[in-house]
Structures are given as C-alpha cells and as structure tokens.
Amino acid sequence: MYTPSHFTAVLLFALFTSVVFGITQRSETRAMIRYGVYCFCLFVLGTIAASWVMWLIKH
Amino acid sequence: MRASKLVYSLEMSTAKATTPKDSAAQPAAGSKPFSAGIILVAGWMIPGLGHLMQGKWIRAVLLFVSITCMFSLGLAMHGKIYSANSGELLDMLGFVGDLGNGILYVLSAFFGWGQNVVQVVTADYGTKFIVVAGLLNFISAVDAHSLRLGRKS
Numbered sequence: 363m364y365t366p367s368h369f370t371a372v373l374l375f376a377l378f379t380s381v382v383f384g385i386t387q388r389s390e391t392r393a394m395i396r397y398g399v400y401c402f403c404l405f406v407l408g409t410i411a412a413s414w415v416m417w418l419i420k421h
Numbered sequence: 422m423r424a425s426k427l428v429y430s431l432e433m434s435t436a437k438a439t440t441p442k443d444s445a446a447q448p449a450a451g452s453k454p455f456s457a458g459i460i461l462v463a464g465w466m467i468p469g470l471g472h473l474m475q476g477k478w479i480r481a482v483l484l485f486v487s488i489t490c491m492f493s494l495g496l497a498m499h500g501k502i503y504s505a506n507s508g509e510l511l512d513m514l515g516f517v518g519d520l521g522n523g524i525l526y527v528l529s530a531f532f533g534w535g536q537n538v539v540q541v542v543t544a545d546y547g548t549k550f551i552v553v554a555g556l557l558n559f560i561s562a563v564d565a566h567s568l569r570l571g572r573k574s
Contacts, residue, residue, distance in 0.1 A: 381487040382488065386563075
C-alpha cells in the first residue's frame with residue numbers, strides 16, 4: 363500500500379490535474395504551460411492557505 | 422447598374438462560401454478520417470487516444486500518463502471503486518466519476534481492483550484520486566471532440 367503524506371498527495375494531485383487543465387483549457391503551447399503552472403501554484407498555495415485557516419480556527 | 426449589383430452579390434456569395442470559419446467547421450472529406458463521435462468515445466475509453474487519432478501525440482502522451490498515473494496511485498492507496506447499484510446518492514455520483522476512466526474502470530471492475538470499504542486516511546485520498554482521474558478524462562475526451570470539430574486548434 364502506498365501511503366503518501368498529505369502534502370505529497372497534494373503535490374501529486376496538483377501536478378496531474380494541472381497538466382490536464384493546461385492541455386485542455388488553452389490552445390497554444392506557451393499558454394498551456396503558463397496555465398498549467400498557474401493551476402499548480404493555485405492548488406498548492408490554496409491548500410496551504412486553507413490549512414492555516416483550519417489551524418487558526420482550531421486554536 | 423443592375424449588372425454591377427449582380428456581380429457584387431455574386432462576389433459576396435462566393436466570399437461567404439469560403440470564409441475560414443466555414444472551412445474550419447466543415448473540414449474537407451478525407452483529411453480527417455475519424456468522426457467526432459468516434460474520437461469522443463475513443464478518448465473516453467483510453468485516456469489521450471482521441472488526441473492521438475488527430476496527430477496530437479505529445480498531448481496524448483501527457484494526458485495518458487497523467488490520468489493513468491492518477492488512477493494507479495488511487496488504487497495503490499487502496500481507494501474505493503464505486504459500483505452502479507449502491508442506492509446512495511453520493512455513491513452514485515462517485516460511480517459517474519469513476520466511469521470516466523473508461524477502460525481502466527472496466528478493468529478494475531473485471532479484476533476486482535480497489536477496496537470496498539475505506540479504512541485509512543490514504544484510502545480516502547485514493548478514492549478521490551480515482552474519481553478525479555475519471556472527471557479529468559471526461560474533460561480530455563470533450564477536448565479531443567472540440568479539436569475534431571474545429572472549435573479549438
């Protein structure tokens with residue numbers, strides 16, 4: 363059984379999802395890469411921000 | 422005067438008949454051997470196949486690797502494979518998502534891959550990975566369909 367940490371799972375999820383989003387949501391190669399990187403950053407940073415919000419709610 | 426009007430209208434109708442938009446919407450017969458419906462179904466059954474059939478092999482490989490890896494990681498995390506006849510609404514939605522994996526879902530149902538009950542946290546991640554892989558494959562198949570119809574370059 364593969365048991366990644368939560369953050370590793372986030373990175374894997376963000377990577378694969380961003381690749382598909384980049385290819386399907388843009389027409390030109392450069393725009394695809396740029397949008398894929400943008401989505402990856404949003405996924406990862408959004409998760410970190412949500413984690414801090416949950417930590418603040420708990421404390 | 423009437424003759425010049427006639428020539429003008431003839432020129433306009435010829436110009437309308439050969440606009441780039443029309444030529445993109447109705448590709449020449451024989452240049453694209455597969456119909457849009459076949460490409461949609463092929464892209465759904467095997468991730469990236471719809472793009473490969475149109476010569477977009479780099480996109481096809483990236484889509485295949487991404488979706489298959491996501492599905493495989495979900496299975497490796499002991500994710501759940503939803504079945505059709507569970508009766509619960511959320512399970513039925515999960516089944517629709519899983520169904521997007523096409524041949525991967527058929528294989529997992531045939532060979533009994535995946536868990537029936539989620540017992541650990543990583544298995545819950547795995548269940549989500551499998552569902553999202555299916556949803557991404559739906560997007561990929563529709564993108565291949567749009568490419569074939571000329572809506573996207």
